[in-house]
Amino acid sequence: MSLLYPLRFSPLFKERVWGGRRLSRWFPDLPPGPIGEAWVLSDHPQGRTPIANGPFRGETIQSLRQRLAEAYPDRGDQLLLGRKGVHPRTGEFPLLFKLLDARDDLSVQVHPGDDFPGLPPGELGKSEMWVVLDAEPGARLIHGLADGTTRAGLAGAVAQGRTMEALRSVTARPGDVYYVPAGVVHALGAGLLVAEIQQSSDTTYRLYDYDRPGLDGKPRELHIEQALACASYAPPPAPSRLRTPEPNRWEPLVTSPYFITEYGRCMNCWYGATDPNTFEVLMILEGTGTIEWFREGVEPVAAGQTWLLPAEMGRYRLTGEFSALRVRMP
Structure with missing residues (x-):
């Protein structure tokens, strides 16, 4: 791979x-x-x-x-x-x-x-x-x-x-x-x-x-x-x-023919996985934390950063305390 x-x-x-x-x-x-x-x-x-x-x-x-x-x-x-x-x-x-x-x-x-x-x-x-x-x-x-x-x-x-x-x-x-x-x-x-x-x-x-x-x-x-x-x-x-979501859960904001956008708040530890049909983009709005993916890698994240998670990446873990927008293709 x-x-x-x-x-x-x-x-x-x-x-x-x-x-x-x-x-x-x-x-x-x-x-x-x-x-x-x-x-x-x-x-x-x-x-x-x-x-x-x-x-x-x-x-x-x-x-x-x-x-x-x-x-x-x-x-x-x-x-x-x-x-x-x-x-x-x-x-x-x-x-x-x-x-x-x-x-x-x-x-x-x-x-x-x-x-x-x-x-x-x-x-x-x-x-x-x-x-x-x-x-x-x-x-x-x-x-x-x-x-x-x-x-x-x-x-x-x-x-x-x-x-x-x-x-x-x-x-x-x-x-x-x-x-x-x-x-x-x-x-x-x-x-x-x-x-x-x-x-x-x-x-x-x-x-x-x-x-x-x-x-x-x-x-x-x-x-x-x-x-x-x-x-x-x-x-x-x-x-x-935007409403204060339950921690570690994506809340839908806009579903359109062009993109799907959700809002979430990471608290401590949050597991996710990319869909092979679409990339994910994370726009970090507030706070700090990390993205850890299951090929033995970890990256720090902070407000103002924008990340693309490749479709084939698979499972990942978010840690820390931060809020973000997640965008995918419909």
């Missing part, structure tokens, strides 16, 4: 006009400037995160897949990602994981679905979810359109400079969970720190950006026609909340 083990990834940082400095709570070496995004696990061409531990240090998912394909020609991907872990159309790793610091409001935007005709070649649609990790008092976000808003109504509001009147704006609290399928008009507001899980896509259509300049001093491009064309005019999925 292969020598796969739990893989920890080094983040890639993205400067954004709306970013801040709060990601330094997890990443003391945060580069200067307004850092809005840490891509903590990605194999998207716009940013492939390197492995940070073990014999495969410095490899990306892409390069590790190539190495495994040479060693195991008929089952390299199956060992690493499982039968469901490669997108059937693109042949790529299907998900992207981020931590977001919204010091200022993000643009109002909408993401296309996989079947949107205007997608760039090789790109997926973009359904995503948010877990609010921290929120300043009164912080808000946009999740869908105001009740009764039609395409004509939204187009009219945009044309007349009344975009915000057509949107559903809600107060956000730490622990809130939002599913944002493709088509839902959305935006994070100022003062939010968020974990984001999404399809591996970097396609966004901006509907409104507060008439502000970008990092280069020029207005950022809007994509109003594309946004109107792919927007959903139905109510968005109802939000939920």
Whole structure:
């Protein structure tokens, strides 16, 4: 069998006009400037995160897949990602994981679905979810359109400079969970720190950006026609909340066609096992502990880290006291 083990990834940082400095709570070496995004696990061409531990240090998912394909020609991907872990159309790793610091409001935007005709070649649609990790008092976000808003109504509001009147704006609290399928008009507001899980896509259509300049001093491009064309005019999925789970048990958060996300709290000792059909990703939210796998290996884990557990790894044990999100393929 292969020598796969739990893989920890080094983040890639993205400067954004709306970013801040709060990601330094997890990443003391945060580069200067307004850092809005840490891509903590990605194999998207716009940013492939390197492995940070073990014999495969410095490899990306892409390069590790190539190495495994040479060693195991008929089952390299199956060992690493499982039968469901490669997108059937693109042949790529299907998900992207981020931590977001919204010091200022993000643009109002909408993401296309996989079947949107205007997608760039090789790109997926973009359904995503948010877990609010921290929120300043009164912080808000946009999740869908105001009740009764039609395409004509939204187009009219945009044309007349009344975009915000057509949107559903809600107060956000730490622990809130939002599913944002493709088509839902959305935006994070100022003062939010968020974990984001999404399809591996970097396609966004901006509907409104507060008439502000970008990092280069020029207005950022809007994509109003594309946004109107792919927007959903139905109510968005109802939000939920993180609840204190029983120790050592995964509680479901979002089950979608693109990912299954659960929340759990390790206390002392917790046994698990990967499913040969899918990789597992653990996003460590708070606390510290270890991952021990049954090929005589152990790795320390800490808040801010993101781990990929290969599909073929099998049994493992978590120890310590920490909370995490677990993500698998449906």
